[in-house]
Amino acid sequence: MNQKNRLPTGGQIDRSQPVSFQFNGRTYGGYTGDTVASALLANDVKLVARSLKYHRPRGIMGSGAEEPSALLQVNRGARSIPNLRATQTEIYDGLKVSSVNCWPSVSLDALSLMNWLSPFLQAGFYYKTFMYPRKGWMFYEKVIRRAAGFGKVSSEPDPDRYDKINAWCDVLVVGGGPTGLAAALGAARAGARVMLADEGQQFGGGFLRTESEDNLQWVSDVLRELEEFSEVRLFKRTTVAGYYDGNFLVLNERLTDHLGNATTRNAREKIWRVRAKQVVLSTGAIERPLVFASNDLPGVMLSSAVSDYINRYAVKPGQNAVIFTNNDTAYRSALHMLDNGVGVGALVDARTEISDPLFDKLAHRGVKMMKGSVVVRAQGKKSVSAVEVMRLSADGKSLEGTPEKFDCDLLAVSGGWSPAVHLHAQSGAKPVFDDEKACFVPGPAFQNEISVGAASGNFSAEKAVSDGYQAGISAAHSAGCQVVDLPVIQEVSDAYTSEYAIRPLWQVPGSGSSDRLKRFVDFQNDTTVKDIKIAVQEGYQSIEHLKRYTLLGFGTDQGKLGNINGMAILSEELGQDLIQTGTTTFRPFYTPVTFGAIAGREIGPTFFDPVRKTAMHDWHVEHGAEFENVGQWKRPWYYPKSGETMDQAVNRECLAVRKQVGVIDASTLGKIEIYGPDAAEFLNYVYTNSWSNLPVGSCRYGLMLGEDGMIMDDGVTAKLGDNHFYMTTTTGGAAAVLSWMERWRQTEWPSMRVYFTSVTDQWAVISIAGPKAREILTKVAPTLDASNDQFPFMTFRDSVVASVEARIFRVSFSGELSYEINVPSDCGKDVWEKVFEAGMEFGITPYGTETMHVLRAEKGFIIVGQDTDGSMTPVDMGMSWIVSKNKDCLGKRSLSRSDCIREDRKQFVGLLTEDPNKVLPEGAQLVELPTDARPTPMIGHVTSSYFSASLGRSIALAVVKGGKSRMGARIHSILMTGESVPVSICNPIFYDREGERQNV
Amino acid sequence: MKKYSVFTLARHALDRRKSWSRAWRDPSPKTSYDVVIVGGGGHGLATAYYLASEHGINNIAVVEKGWIGGGNTGRNTTIVRSNYLWDEAAHLYEKSLVLWESLSQELNFNVMFSQRGVMNLGHNLQDMRDIYRRSNANMLNGIDSEILTPQQISEIVPIMNTSPYARYPVLGASFQRRGGIARHDAVAWGFARAADKLGVDVIQNCEVTGIRRNNGKVEGVETTRGFIGARKVGVVAAGHSSVIAEMAGIRMPIESHPLQALVSEPIKPILHTVVMSNAVHGYISQSDKGELVIGAGVDSYLGYGQRGSFSTIEGNIAAIVELFPIFSRVRMLRHWGGIVDVCPDACPIISKTSVDGLYFNCGWGTGGFKATPGSGWVFAHTIARDEPHHLNAAFGIDRFVSGALINEHGAAGVAH
């Protein structure tokens, strides 16, 4: 395995573990500890990607989260992942990665001719063209869309699991560089519960890219001590992705991707939902690129990345370098290059005054030191081969002299540093511009948070450690830890400390030869200086307009490299200060987070939403029920016998109830115990009818309205004792009704003496209905006198059913003789089975919700939510009888508003189709006369519709404008197919209009 | 101002000395206008444009406290459709959809209106009843609408999980082929440019801080850039409507909530239709740049913060992964929030007020982007004639007194 650029010694890679991986189908070697980027550079692969718009060749520019260009497709098949940054993707044996956005290959990309079309493609061109002819966009879009996006999503479902956990801590330290490590140590020594997270595969941050053994030693010493605290948790490969209100942060831990094909039981990623009392942001700083002609060529690299590759990964990113900087940090990188066999032809520094202690040292080692100069242009086809250097005028606005050319295959750039203020800003604070350091630094904190180290604009390693340590201690203190004398932290010495001095340089002025070339600001979106100028000319001058017009900062890197330069260039164009321009809004996430991880385990048939089951559920399964989802509940829908269609099953079930007896599991009804001296008065308020005079032992139907007068819920409530009621609600309304009542009781009528207790789960409800119901009841409740006299309709009795204490309600939703037997749920299945056994001789038939719906429709009973929709009053539903005239109740006042007393409101009616076999679709609209003219005025719609086996014909319920006074009228339904179905309006009670059957 | 076309584009490309002119001017406020529109979102700009183009009123200012299009117009999921349930809403949104269909040509600005079809999924029997009810009503109102079976759905969107074993299986969908998405920013910019061309002053960084009235009649607006006189004032401030109503001593039936949206990293085109699901709560489309644009539900508390809770996003993403299992390994790039002005019946208020010359257009809540041209069109009519157009007659503020709400909640599958 030929790793041409691998240094013979050094680095944090594990040379004992060689790894082979594929890039674009070719096999390369590397070591465990390498990223794809470091391994490709080791193998002298420079061209890794093509840019989005112009398809220009792109290489590796950074070494971490800031990388804008090297986005790769990782893995094949179900585990394929789009858009991973090469700089943060660890390699393992067998890894396959490939370039995207290029065809046929990254080095021979057909679409690179886009580069020649670029004059047409500048900012905003889409908005100015592709408009004609009128429908043209649909065609253009198809073509344009082909060029969209980077990687591909896998065509198979994700085989991996994702974990999610809540955590609390006193101090969360974000970033495990020297500052963060010191902060964690300070907080830990102060006795705090600490979490320390770093997105990298190793702790150490900036120390990993230094040459200093001492620094590495320091890191491992601190880590060793941290590991000894039981209340300290260290997280590698964990990005703090979002910072929300309430000091709530979201961490994304990547657990298995780096292990590759090694089998593991682990979830692939884990989301930590962290509540931190205090947060220390030691997220470091991001180096800025410089803006000059063709600054996007492969081989142009951040100087800190060059140091990273050399010191951390033992890779030479080039053989002959030129350095271009406007601040001191690149001097250190120059030394790293020289010490490791990378030639440095020239160090081009925009500054004229340079006090860096390394200046002389470098000059001594043969580097041509060019003060007050800038690189105006990089040359090369698919990677840098040379640069042109000129002198910069004193005001920085123009160039002087003639270009001097230097050959090189690596151009290390440093435009200064930008503190990673992302999380600080996400927390609600506003970064401020520091003129001295030419960067945005954290402003006053908005939440319990403090930024330290490079993240606060303090770029010196020594101060980073002591400041971090202090910040950790004071965070622990603020979190409530008792801080007593703590030992001082071990210092780190730096042979070459320098003050951070910078000459702001946001763009290199144009020069004659380079004017036509592109100067990139946002590398991922191919946003150039020219684009910004055009946007300014056209009036897109707010930074937010600029962003949206030129896509500056819109990429997967969210402008980590480009934004600051873009904002500065905009400011220059407008002649205003950077602080006036401001930043765009920092939003989560810091780096993108996998959807699967955010979803966690709450997906799929089992966990997407809780499945609620009744006590008899297993019996239904054993008896072949098909289930319907009703809210979270699974309810038997119908019980097909083998070979039966749904219609056949439902017809059979319906006839069984009407002719013999059926049994349905009604356990899902909401049930509430209401107790207290004011219980009846309370019911008077929430129900439209009166509850004052209901005798103990009786039941009554009630209707609840919202304050807007619209029907909200209904159900039967029984009076169990003097102060004691038992309310039932609809299945779907159970939770809402309880909280509705609690709310009124607690907030509006706190002096009412009444308690509510949900007992939905306590009682299993076995409802038997049909002419034979009494015979069964008598069998299973031998001590009960179930005669009509002793146990009349709309009463209830306590009794023993199948040896279990039960509450039996004689109510009916089917119009038949019917009993609802309530038994404690733990006996539910047993009693159900015994009832069923007792009913065998009478032909007992289990029935589901569909049959229930048909039976009640035959009786014209409404289902709230199906026959009503939040715009129907009791009057509309033909239920004015239930609204008491003598008292107020919630919603009553609304019923007398002018719109609620209109005669032509939609009213509840029955419908009969002329063809008795035609079953209308539920939801079908009703019109006076069939017509092809559109729009056709609609006068109502079908709310329920079934084939009634008992009546041998179809029936429907509907709401029709002024329908109550139009009995017998012939109207029409025009179906989606265009077919028009004549129907006549009728009374909504189709069966046993006198209600005799339930009273027998 | 130059017309935008492929020819001007080419001329600019070839002649480097040519520079584009401003899309809209940057005028200082005059002392008074015939009409001042408060709020430079899509609706406000459209109102100004139609006042000028349809009603011949040119002495207009649009005052915007920040940058135009920076409110909900700039942060929505851009779904456009007209398949609303109730007649009043359906006719209004359909008017808007018809305007969308030639908006790019009308404005000479490509708003990239992409009629790729919008699907509303049903996951239970009641959903399916509601879908039939709404689609059938659409058909009778002359609005295109289809009902799809799971089989047809998976032919159009093969990557969707239509398994009957899902927790809430997809039972069917309504489908409006003329629906789609548009480039939201371009809508604001296009209206601004076209209005500017007709003489409208688009004034940014100018916040209205008071409404000056005299004898029950409006006289103008106090702003951070001084008083601006106006014979008529049209308020189109979305999330901030209540704040401005208070300045005029009016109460509004509105609550402002955070509504969040998010985008994934850009991926190669894989989803060519807009898919919405109320029951599992997520809606999604893929933009022409490749990112998945996803909308969540409102946060339950009031919020003027343009941000919401992470838990809302978690539920939203779970819904998306549930519907599209292959998106599990896609990554979320960014999420944000807007301030939506929600009315009790989820329908807008486009109305005169008790103050003479003061008009409100608000309450669009989670779904007004699609109405942008139509809303501007009827509001311009309302302001110019001092009476509503028949299309917005039902959307008066008086409906909250009479009870004639247009209940687009629930049954209508209202959302975005």
Place this chain on the structure above:
Amino acid sequence: MFEMAAMRSPLNSLHGEDVPHVEFNGITLTELPFLRHYNVRFQPDDQQASSRFRQLLGFDAPQGPNIFVVHEDNLCAWLGPDEWLIVTPFHAKDSLDYALNEFAYGDDFVTRVDISAAQTIIRATGPKAADLLGRGVSYDLHPRNFQAGSCIQTVLARASVTLFAQSAAAVTIDIVVRRSFAEHLWNWLVDAGQESEFHSL
């Protein structure tokens, strides 16, 4: 005529007729079925009710939030300013029933509702139990915060639950869950238990 009814806990069906029980990663989950649960309501400022409570039950209902007390067979947890949960084993049912009936008869604004069949208890044991529950509970279960004797009502895996810290260092946590959610919660805990990384808090 009819035999004693066969009682089924909501988790019976998962494991035949045995009491459900699993172990993984040093965490044990087991159901405590068929305990008797009562919801008890009275006004805390009702001196008479409070003293009758003490008299009849032999202890004071806890006044503070987030705590429970154990007295002989009875566990009594604060659920709200005028609401308590009392849990007792099956064998102690009759005496508790008697005491609570007496208690409720004495006052028209005192009530107790038998909810034994409405809920069950899942017990999680082991030093890593809190870490498992932390996957769904947003409350801080660290022993510094969730000390023995604490009880909190919260949401776990979208189910409303009450958690009892039965021992120091959160080694044993009892989860009270509504019957209809029990199977879901159990499955959820078992699924979460597959993760290989568990920590002691």
Place this chain on the structure above:
Amino acid sequence: MLLIRCPWCGLREQAEFSCGGEAHIVRPLKPDELTDEQWADYLFMRDNTKGWQTEQWVHSGGCRRWFNAQRDTVTYKFGISYKHTDPKPEDGD
């Protein structure tokens, strides 16, 4: 994600609560005597305050008690939480 103080249970996470909107909207004692306008004002009209406001919350996933809390609707910071029986405090900081 907000941390909310239940006046009974203490600080808990948003997930355990539901928001009930503006507080101190009193239901008219005699709705019958109101005009439609007055009724509409009670039913629908809201201050919808930008800034500090008092609102109702319920500890739905906890003790099920309703309470009032001050909150800034821009910063989402909470002020005091208090029981219905407590007097209405001054606006938050």
